[in-house]
Amino acid sequence: MEKLKKLFGTIHTKQGAYSLGLTAVAVAVVIVINLVAGRLPESVRNIDISDNQIYEITDTSKKMLKKLDKKVEIKVLAEKSSTDERIKTFLSKYAALSGKISVEWIDPVLHPAALTEYDTSSNTIVVSCPDTEKTTTISFTDIIVYDQSSYYMTGQMQESQFDAEGQLTSAVNYVTSEETKKIYRTSGHGESTVSTSLSELFEKANLSMEELNLLMNNEIPEDCDLLFMYAPTTDITEDEKNTLSEYLKNGGKMMLISGAEDQETPILDAFMEEYGLQMADGYIADTERAYQGNPYSFFPEINASGELGEGMSSNMVLLLNARGMVETDPARDTISVTPFMTTSENGFAVTEDKQEQGEYILGAVATEDEGRLTVISAPMMIDSQLTDAFTTVENLKLFMNAVTSNFDDVENTAIEPKSLAVTYNTVQYAGGFSLLMIFGVPAIILISGFARWMKRRKA
Structure with missing residues (x-):
């Protein structure tokens, strides 16, 4: 027991215990923050730092969704795990803006009858309104659009546009409208x-x-x-x-x-x-x-x-x-x-x-x-x-x-x-996040370094 007391009484043991305690506290704080963040709305916990702000939803859509008075059902006929992350992220953010919208994922491999029921193919979004009984579909290829001409020039299909908001807002407007x-x-x-x-x-x-x-x-x-x-x-x-x-x-x-x-x-x-x-x-x-x-x-x-x-x-x-x-x-x-x-x-x-x-x-x-x-x-x-x-x-x-x-x-x-064209971080095209990375972080490092140097110099 005396040897054990001496072992835990050394300075190295105390420092180790202190570090272990701080680590435990840090892990606990991270867990609590994640639990709290998980309860926040989708629009709050997801920050769009993508090129060209592809996840940013315009006031036009927000205004329409806010006034939505009919239920809208969105059924995604695709395997969720293999669906493009951009489509999944945008769907989640979009549906979070209205309690009238519900999203359901249906794997067409496990449920092939769904394709027959909606008379469509896989990798398709079916938007419907029970009140008006109107239905429309959106193909994934209408959301992530490819430049056909690039194939003839380079031999490869290149992504050109991301049209998730335009397609979804149009579909919701169509199925909830009484006439054209x-x-x-x-x-x-x-x-x-x-x-x-x-x-x-x-x-x-x-x-x-x-x-x-x-x-x-x-x-x-x-x-x-x-x-x-x-x-x-x-x-x-x-x-x-x-x-x-x-x-x-x-x-x-x-x-x-x-x-x-x-x-x-x-x-x-x-x-x-x-x-x-x-x-x-x-x-x-x-x-x-x-x-x-x-x-x-x-x-x-x-x-x-x-x-x-x-x-x-x-x-x-x-x-x-x-x-x-x-x-x-x-x-x-x-x-x-x-x-x-x-x-x-x-x-x-x-x-x-x-x-x-x-x-x-x-x-x-x-x-x-x-x-x-x-x-x-x-x-x-x-x-x-x-x-x-x-x-x-x-x-x-x-x-x-x-x-x-x-x-x-x-x-x-x-x-x-x-x-979806590549946006380069030049001063002309830099967004808020890019400007922070280009100017903000280096400026903070320089200022803090200068302040520390001055403090040591005076000491």
């Missing part, structure tokens, strides 16, 4: 073709689209919720003008994106003037808000409020080769015009012979009773060549807001995919 809005897109005047990206946004917003030739149909269908004319290159006829005017007078909704400056459309211009908007000659330049010194490529001033401004975080919309409008006296006092996109006071309407300075309208809404005409005078605004090259601008967001603001019971739930 119908958009008729005019043809017969050399109109531009709607890009694939824009078509997908229409589908996500629960909007269907069908073509309508006004030359062959002198009446606009009764189920038309919005008439869309996209950058016509030839003029409309007087009969078509009368059809459009009558449609708006009876409470119709129309959206017009004007064509290029070199196209003469006097009848269409006269139709616009009836609603207080006159086209300016030439192309628009803005020396104050130019992009990289090119005044014909500029960022307009956005004056959108309410539904038009919903979800606009930066108000950065890029226009190229735009035309301009000026407000004029409408044909009737009952018509009112509200611009939502303009140049600065240093805007110019430029032709070969002259240039006139002023503040020009680039987007406006003209209303008369229930009728509504939305005009955007920048045909390149939603062109895929521009929106695909500048993925951070909010061109499509503003356009979709302008579309859905025509409907009282429809919100813009169309969310663009997030890029």
